Amino acid sequence: MSPNILGWQLPSLPKSRGKRVLVFAGFVLVLVVLSRCAFRGAPTAAATSEEIRVLIAAPENSIRIRAQDLRCPRIGDLGLVHAIEVRTQAKGLLVIPLREERQSDAMSEPAFVLDDGNVDITWLGPATWTTGAASNANSSRQHFGRLTVHAADDGSLRCVLHAPLELYVTGVIAAEMGTSFPPAALAAQAIAARGFALTARARRKDSQDFDVFDDERDQVYRGVDAAPSLIEAVRATTDLVLAYDGTLLRSYYASTCGGRTRDGYAFFRDVPREPFRGVVCEACSDSPLYRWSRKIERGAFTQLGCGRSGSLSFELFADDDRGDLEKVRITGPHGAVIAPASSLSRLRPLPSRWIDSIRDRGDDVEVRGRGFGHGVGLCQYGARGYARAGWSCTAILQHYFPGASITHLRDL
Numbered sequence: 001m002s003p004n005i006l007g008w009q010l011p012s013l014p015k016s017r018g019k020r021v022l023v024f025a026g027f028v029l030v031l032v033v034l035s036r037c038a039f040r041g042a043p044t045a046a047a048t049s050e051e052i053r054v055l056i057a058a059p060e061n062s063i064r065i066r067a068q069d070l071r072c073p074r075i076g077d078l079g080l081v082h083a084i085e086v087r088t089q090a091k092g093l094l095v096i097p098l099r100e101e102r103q104s105d106a107m108s109e110p111a112f113v114l115d116d117g118n119v120d121i122t123w124l125g126p127a128t129w130t131t132g133a134a135s136n137a138n139s140s141r142q143h144f145g146r147l148t149v150h151a152a153d154d155g156s157l158r159c160v161l162h163a164p165l166e167l168y169v170t171g172v173i174a175a176e177m178g179t180s181f182p183p184a185a186l187a188a189q190a191i192a193a194r195g196f197a198l199t200a201r202a203r204r205k206d207s208q209d210f211d212v213f214d215d216e217r218d219q220v221y222r223g224v225d226a227a228p229s230l231i232e233a234v235r236a237t238t239d240l241v242l243a244y245d246g247t248l249l250r251s252y253y254a255s256t257c258g259g260r261t262r263d264g265y266a267f268f269r270d271v272p273r274e275p276f277r278g279v280v281c282e283a284c285s286d287s288p289l290y291r292w293s294r295k296i297e298r299g300a301f302t303q304l305g306c307g308r309s310g311s312l313s314f315e316l317f318a319d320d321d322r323g324d325l326e327k328v329r330i331t332g333p334h335g336a337v338i339a340p341a342s343s344l345s346r347l348r349p350l351p352s353r354w355i356d357s358i359r360d361r362g363d364d365v366e367v368r369g370r371g372f373g374h375g376v377g378l379c380q381y382g383a384r385g386y387a388r389a390g391w392s393c394t395a396i397l398q399h400y401f402p403g404a405s406i407t408h409l410r411d412l
Contacts, residue, residue, distance in 0.1 A: 141223025283385025
C-alpha cells in the first residue's frame with residue numbers, strides 16, 4: 001500500500017529503487033508520528049479530488065526544487081535526481097538536473113533548453129523549493145502536487161502550484177492563523193479558507209492560469225504545515241464550506257474587527273447582504289491591534305495640499321455601519337482640504353480604516369483607531385476568544401455569518 005496524507009494517495013516507488021523506498025518511508029513515518037492523532041479516517045472522494053492552482057509570488061528568475069522522484073515529462077527519465085533548477089535564459093527556460101545536493105556548480109550538470117519557455121515538474125511526496133539565489137537559501141516548508149513553470153516576458157519565472165485542496169488549506173491556516181489558536185477557531189478558519197479558495201477558483205478558472213494568489217491578495221500560503229492541530233482542523237472539516245441560499249459563500253475573514261464586523265455587502269458588493277451584515281464581536285479585545293495609534297509626520301500632509309506651517313484640525317466622515325473612515329476635512333491657516341480615506345493611508349499604512357480620532361500634536365499627527373484588516377466576515381481573534389469561552393466551530397461561524405449554513409461541497 002502507498003501512503004496517504006489527509007486521504008490524498010501518494011504513488012508507490014518502483015521496487016528496484018530500494019534505497020529510495022527507505023528514504024521516503026522514513027519521511028512518511030516521521031510525518032505520521034508528528035500528527036498521528038490527525039491522520040484518522042479518509043475524507044470523501046469529492047474533497048480529495050479537488051485541486052487548487054496557487055500562483056507563487058515573486059519567484060525571480062530561478063527556482064530550485066528538492067524532492068523524491070523528481071520528473072519533467074517533457075525531458076524524459078532523469079534518473080536519480082535530488083533537485084531540479086529552472087532558470088530563465090535567452091531562449092525560454094534552462095532546466096538543470098542536480099544529482100548531488102552539495103554540488104555548488106549547477107552548470108556542470110547536463111542542462112536542457114526549452115525554447116517555448118514552459119515546463120511541468122512532478123515529484124513524489126513532499127517538495128521544498130527556493131527561489132532567486134537558490135544555492136544560498138533554504139526552505140523547510142513542504143509542497144505537494146506539481147509545478148508548472150513559465151518564462152514571463154519580463155525575464156522572471158511564473159510558477160503555479162497545482163495542489164490538493166485539503167493540503168493547501170493546512171498551509172493557509174498555518175499562515176493566516178497559526179498553531180496557537182484553539183481547535184474550534186482553527187476549524188472555523190479551515191472552513192472559511194476552503195470556501196474562499198473555491199470561490200476564487202470559480203471566478204478565475206476560465207480566464208487565468210491560476211486560482212489563488214499565495215499572498216494577501218487572496219490568502220497567504222507558504223507551504224503545508226504538519227502540526228497536529230492544523231492537520232486535525234482540516235481533517236475534521238474536510239469537504240465542509242459555508243453556503244447561503246444553496247450557493248457557496250465567499251467567506252471573507254480578517255484579523256481583528258475591533259468590536260464590530262463591517263457590512264460586507266456595502267464594502268465588497270460581491271456577497272449577499274444577510275450573512276455579511278455587521279455583528280457585534282465581544283471576543284477580540286485581547287488582539288494586539290484591538291486598539292492602536294500611529295504617528296504621521298506633520299510635513300507629510302503637504303502632499304494633501306496642506307500648508308507647512310500652522311496647526312491642523314480634522315473632521316472625520318465615517319460610514320453609518322461602525323465608523324470606517326470615508327473622507328476627512330483637514331483645516332489649517334490657509335483653508336480646508338477634503339481628502340479620501342485612501343489618501344491618509346498613503347501617508348502611512350494604517351491597520352484599518354476604523355478611525356476614532358486624528359489630532360495634530362505639533363511635530364506629528366496622531367491617528368487612533370481599531371482593528372486590523374477590512375473587518376468583513378470572520379474575525380480571527382474574535383474566533384479565538386469565543387473558542388476559549390467554549391464556543392464550537394459551528395457557533396463561531398453562525399455568529400459571524402448569520403443565516404449561512406455549514407454544508408458539504410458534494411451537496412452544492
